[in-house]
Amino acid sequence: MRSWPTDPPSPLWTALSRERFRGEALRGDLEADVVVVGGGLSGLAAAIELARRGHRTVLLEAATIGAGASGRANGQVIAALTRHGPNAIRALWPGERGERFLAMVAGAADVLFELVDRYGIDCDARRNGWLQPAHSPGRLRRVAGLAEQWAALGAPTGVLSAGEMSRRLGTFVYVGGWEHRGGGHINPFAFTQGLARAAGQEGVSVFEKSPALSLKRDRDCWLVATPAGSVRAPRVALATAAYTGDLWPEIRRTIVPVTSYQAATDPLGSLAERILPGDEAASDTRMDLRYLRKDREGRLVSGGALALQVSASHRLPRLVGQRLHEMFPDLPPDPMRSFWGGRIAMTVDRLPRLFRRSDGLSAWIGCNGRGLALGCAMGPVMADAVEGVADDRLALRPTDPHAVPIHPVAIRTARFILPWYRFKDRREV
Template sequence: MMKTSDPRSALWSATTAPPPDTPPLTGDRRADVVVIGGGFTGLSAALHLAEAGLDTVLLEAEAPGFGASGRNNGQVVPGFSRHSPDEVVAKFGSERGEALNTWVQDAAALVFGLIERHGIDCDATQNGWLMPAHTESRLAVAQAKHDQWAARGASVALLDRSETQALTGSEFYMGAWLHRGGGNINPLAYTRGLARAALNAGAVIHAVSPATAIERAGSAWRVTTPNGSVEADSVILATNAYSGDLWPGLARSVVPMRLLQGATKPLSDNVARTILPERQGISDARRVLWAFRKDGQGRLVTGAAPLVPGFRGPLRDLCTAQVKAVFPQAGDMEFEYLWDGKVAVTLDRLPRFHELAEGVYAGLGYSGRGIAMATAMGKLLAERVQGTPASDLPVPVAPLKPVPMRSLLIPLARVRMNWWRFLDRLD
């Protein structure tokens, strides 16, 4: 049986058209920019750089979409995972905070715009994203986010119990907020589509080409792989939770969290019609959120954070329990696909833009909300390489800092998550 960490165990691997040809790097070459990592961040950066006419080479250790980008739930969310827009302003001040709010707000439109402009066939539906709540106290959290985004002119709505039931097909929730700018995609198809668009724009992509060293080469940088090297003026690190020790301290600046996903067999038409009839995605308002969406073939795709380090049995049980609680009409559904992937979480759950050395940049730490944000981060990284002053970027340039007591944090996070889960259950 395939391990859940094997990307081939993901639903999207089975239902996505093959990737474009991206042969490994052999030999030494020169470019303007070398991008390391072939997820949304790296591919968006490569696409925007190539479109601007820069000679761009992307190196990916495995294949584009191998990391979180090819394994996620596919919900395109115009917002941060924890911070409300008022909290962002409280942290960064009015001008910088609102710039960051506008950036994350526009990020979903960037994704759907790229999909349209490049004709990416990824089952994209932009008909909104829902945060429903099952208790008064969690509804208050959802309502606060709604009110704050509404005050900033976002296209949002607060739904009462019956409107929420109509859109979700579930009696579990007592209300929700809807962000009309969000939606769903097949994330692996989007990743491969970005790769195709970047290639069409003139970028070069090498799969199975892990960067093993970055070193100075005169005024440029040399990035080495097992069978070649690229010399370039600028380097972008886009390795997120899959960062190794390529750049000292980068991996230690985030906490890698394993997230689990499960997809049912296609539901019968009768049942499928009653669940998420308009196919909005749900990330609910509980402390440890439950996520649900339907794919193009009527499978219900759900996700969870692990209770115990990764076995199929508990993962299947967790997904089954979630679906049964929210959509009892699904009956004894069978999970056809079970898989996992890693997200890079920062302590404040806000993304990071780093300038690691002159000409070396990194973007990471989307804390579970990376489809929109990583795509937008890739564009920002490309703009910075082209000379946009750091002070004009909506994401502040942050110093690289290790997460204190990181090795303890992972087991602690699991304990805290189980405590939150307990509180959610009490609710």
């Protein structure tokens, strides 16, 4: 089953990117220590780490580098989970298991920005913080608790009053919120291109237009076949996220791929100075999330999801434009210009998964919409998993791949939960 993206990634981020990686397609047969499948930031972060630890590493990307979610994201660098705060993780995974995982999440944005610095990646990285404005007093109480819990782990967080949040955003529609000063934003396509360049520098053989078509056991190795070649290696790591196909069929059934759309305004000139004047990234507390950031030329970049996908390229920019106009009345009523979309791997409990088999196959999946920092932090964890580090010493404990209940129905109907989310958001306000 063909599962990888066929359309180019975001028109905005590709046009703004000064990093541009070009890889050959694999022709012929190779041998390696590890094959990484998937040329998004997760696969690249894992491949870089493996190469730095001395493994001969081949990375196969089906389309082009960053063609998946990594080149299509909004670009917010967030070192916190979608749903769970530290206390919830500790309740779920008491002791060492929870603490190791929390330490990884708390340090995830550091890992991303360290990669930017180490390889001089030209991706308009801004580490001015991440804001989560609260849309209701109940949500404010909850996120104030989260800010405290992450602060106890050493994260630079703080609670913001309604007045302070208004000043930071340039709108009065929120009742306060919290900030994580370790977050920020990047051009995610440029970042991923830069990672591919860095992987090459570290000795990884990076191939584009080289889909892994099959995985077969060949004596004590895996044989990974592509249209014009193959790689033989004892270990394989999958980082195919929401574009996962049937290479390891059980993995595909552990997630629901959800389409998320993005839209951007034209450059806003002096108006851009009044919106997010400190150039942070922001995502609010709604279940049908509202979020925004600026690019380096003063465009607003935002996005959302739709229950019905028909005419998405017209309906989504209009919806996002209306929402932004409500927040910033000086914007024109229909301000969005460029449009694109991508797929996010969602798990039922909104937690990521690591899978590992005794025959050398491993995978991580389930970014739940916050995978830029997490995917980078999972690079060393994937390298540990490939190297055989014991389960209880991995930052994310491997589990068995349990399928999402009624998976074929869930993947067709997941988006119809959106009207319910919107109803709940409105009721809270």
